[in-house]
Amino acid sequence: MPELSSRRRMLVLAICCMSLLIVSLDTTVLNVALPSMARDLDAGTSGLQWTIDAYTLVLASLLMLAGSTADRIGRKRVFMAGLIVFTLGSALCSVAPDLETLVVFRMIQAVGGSMLNPVAMSIITNTFLDPRERARAIGAWGAVVGISMAAGPMIGGVLVEAVSWRAIFWINLPVGLAALLLTLRYVPESRAAKPRRPDPVGQVLVILLFGSLTYAIIEAPAAGLGYVLPFAAVALFALLALLHYEPRRAEPLIDLRFFRSAPFSGATVIAISAFAALGGFLFLSTLYLQNVRGLDALHAGLWMLPMAVPTFVCAPLSGRLVGNRGPRVPLLIAGVAMTAGALMFAAFQAETSDLTLLLGYVLFGIGFGFVNAPITNTAVSGMPVAQAGVASAVASTSRQLGTTLGVAVVGAVLATGLGGASYATAFVGAARPGWWVLVGCGVVVLVVGLLTSGRWARATADRCATRLEAPEVRGVVGARSESRGGR
Incomplete structure (x- = not known):
C-alpha cells in the first residue's frame, strides 16, 4: 500500500476510531441499562451476564478469523462488511421482544463487531509506518475507549430515562452509517503479501x-x-x-510462535487481566449504584464520570509515553492505580462513603487509561507487517476474552454471595470477593508489565520477529515437510 498524505492518514485514523467507538460504547451504555432491562425482560443476574457475555464471547471467538480473513481478501472489504452487520444487529437489538431474542441479536451484532477492531488496527498499522507516529495513533485509538467510558454512561442514562433501554442501540445507527460511507471514500484497500489459509x-x-x-x-x-x-x-x-x-499446521489460526516474544505474551496476559477488571468493575458498579443506592440510570452514569474522565485524559498521555519511552512506565502506572482502585472496595468498602467511592473510581480510571496503549503497541510492534492483522486480532481477542471472563467470574461470585437475599441488604458483603478478584487482576498487570518490558523481554521479541520473517519457518511439521519437499 503506497504511503498516504498526512491528511489522508488522519482521516483513516478517524474512521477507524469511529468503529472502535460504537463497539466500546456498547459495553458502557449497556451496563447503565442493565437494571432497566432486568425489570422489562424479567432477567436475573445470570441473564444480565449473558446480555454482555453473549456479545463479548462471539467477539473473542471470531476476532482472529476476522483478522486473518481481512489479511487474505482485503481489509477494507471486511471492515465495511463488519460495519453493515454491526449496524443491522444494533437495529435488531432495539426491537428484541424478550431476553433470549436479545441475546441472539447481540450475537449477530458481535459478528459484525469482530470484523471491526482487529481490522481497523491492522489498517492503522499499515497506514502509520513510522514507529513514533504509530504509537501516537494507537494512543489516540486508546483515547476512544476513554471517550466511550465518559460519554457512554451519560448517553445511556439520558436515553434510558427519556425513552427506554432500547434506545441505547439507536446511537450505533448514524455512526455506523457515517463510518461506512467514509470508509468507501477514503480508506484504501490493503492485503497481506502472503495471506494465511483458513483454519x-x-x-x-x-x-x-x-x-x-x-x-x-x-x-x-x-x-x-x-x-x-x-x-x-x-x-x-x-x-x-x-x-x-x-x-x-503450516498456517495456523493462532500462531503460537508469537508467544515466544515475552512482550507479546505479556501484552496478552495484561489485556485479559485489565479488561477482566474493567468488565467486573462496570458490572458491580452499575448494579450497586442503581439497585442499592437507588439512583436512576442518568445519575448512575454521572457517578461513573470520575472513572471515565481520567481514562480519557490518560490514554493519549500513555500513547506518547509508549512512543517516547516504551511500554514499561505506562504499564507500571496502570498496575499500581488499578490495584489501588479495586483495593479501595475490597478492603475498605469504598461504596459506603461518597469520598472513598469517588477516590476508587478515579484511581481505577487512571489505571485503565494507561493500560490500553502499551497493550496494543506491544502486540503489533516488531511483528512483520504482513501478519499485523493476526497479531492485532490476538490482542483484541485477549481484551474481549478478559471482559467475558471478568463479567462471568464476578457475576458468579456475586450470585453465590447473594443467594436469595436482596441487593439492598446483601450486595456489599456479597460483592467483596468479586472486588478481591479485581485486585488480583491489577496485581497481574503490575507484575507481568514489570517482567515483560525490560531488556531481556525486548531480546525475545527481536528473536521472535526474525523467526517470523524467515520464510522457511512455518511451524514444526510444516517446516519439516517443506524441507523434505525441497530435497
Missing part, C-alpha cells in the same frame, strides 16, 4: 473453548457444579487440542 478446525476449537468455559462459569451458581462439569471438560479438551493441533 476451520482451529476456529471450531476456539469457539468450543471460549463458549464452554464461559457457560460453565456463569451457570455454576444456579445449576451446580455437577451440571457444568461436562462443559468445563469440553473447555479443557478444546485447549489441549489447540495446543496439540495448531503448531502442526
Whole structure:
C-alpha cells in the first residue's frame, strides 16, 4: 500500500476510531441499562451476564478469523462488511421482544463487531509506518475507549430515562452509517503479501473453548457444579487440542510462535487481566449504584464520570509515553492505580462513603487509561507487517476474552454471595470477593508489565520477529515437510 498524505492518514485514523467507538460504547451504555432491562425482560443476574457475555464471547471467538480473513481478501472489504452487520444487529437489538431474542441479536451484532477492531488496527498499522507516529495513533485509538467510558454512561442514562433501554442501540445507527460511507471514500484497500489459509478446525476449537468455559462459569451458581462439569471438560479438551493441533499446521489460526516474544505474551496476559477488571468493575458498579443506592440510570452514569474522565485524559498521555519511552512506565502506572482502585472496595468498602467511592473510581480510571496503549503497541510492534492483522486480532481477542471472563467470574461470585437475599441488604458483603478478584487482576498487570518490558523481554521479541520473517519457518511439521519437499 503506497504511503498516504498526512491528511489522508488522519482521516483513516478517524474512521477507524469511529468503529472502535460504537463497539466500546456498547459495553458502557449497556451496563447503565442493565437494571432497566432486568425489570422489562424479567432477567436475573445470570441473564444480565449473558446480555454482555453473549456479545463479548462471539467477539473473542471470531476476532482472529476476522483478522486473518481481512489479511487474505482485503481489509477494507471486511471492515465495511463488519460495519453493515454491526449496524443491522444494533437495529435488531432495539426491537428484541424478550431476553433470549436479545441475546441472539447481540450475537449477530458481535459478528459484525469482530470484523471491526482487529481490522481497523491492522489498517492503522499499515497506514502509520513510522514507529513514533504509530504509537501516537494507537494512543489516540486508546483515547476512544476513554471517550466511550465518559460519554457512554451519560448517553445511556439520558436515553434510558427519556425513552427506554432500547434506545441505547439507536446511537450505533448514524455512526455506523457515517463510518461506512467514509470508509468507501477514503480508506484504501490493503492485503497481506502472503495471506494465511483458513483454519476451520482451529476456529471450531476456539469457539468450543471460549463458549464452554464461559457457560460453565456463569451457570455454576444456579445449576451446580455437577451440571457444568461436562462443559468445563469440553473447555479443557478444546485447549489441549489447540495446543496439540495448531503448531502442526503450516498456517495456523493462532500462531503460537508469537508467544515466544515475552512482550507479546505479556501484552496478552495484561489485556485479559485489565479488561477482566474493567468488565467486573462496570458490572458491580452499575448494579450497586442503581439497585442499592437507588439512583436512576442518568445519575448512575454521572457517578461513573470520575472513572471515565481520567481514562480519557490518560490514554493519549500513555500513547506518547509508549512512543517516547516504551511500554514499561505506562504499564507500571496502570498496575499500581488499578490495584489501588479495586483495593479501595475490597478492603475498605469504598461504596459506603461518597469520598472513598469517588477516590476508587478515579484511581481505577487512571489505571485503565494507561493500560490500553502499551497493550496494543506491544502486540503489533516488531511483528512483520504482513501478519499485523493476526497479531492485532490476538490482542483484541485477549481484551474481549478478559471482559467475558471478568463479567462471568464476578457475576458468579456475586450470585453465590447473594443467594436469595436482596441487593439492598446483601450486595456489599456479597460483592467483596468479586472486588478481591479485581485486585488480583491489577496485581497481574503490575507484575507481568514489570517482567515483560525490560531488556531481556525486548531480546525475545527481536528473536521472535526474525523467526517470523524467515520464510522457511512455518511451524514444526510444516517446516519439516517443506524441507523434505525441497530435497
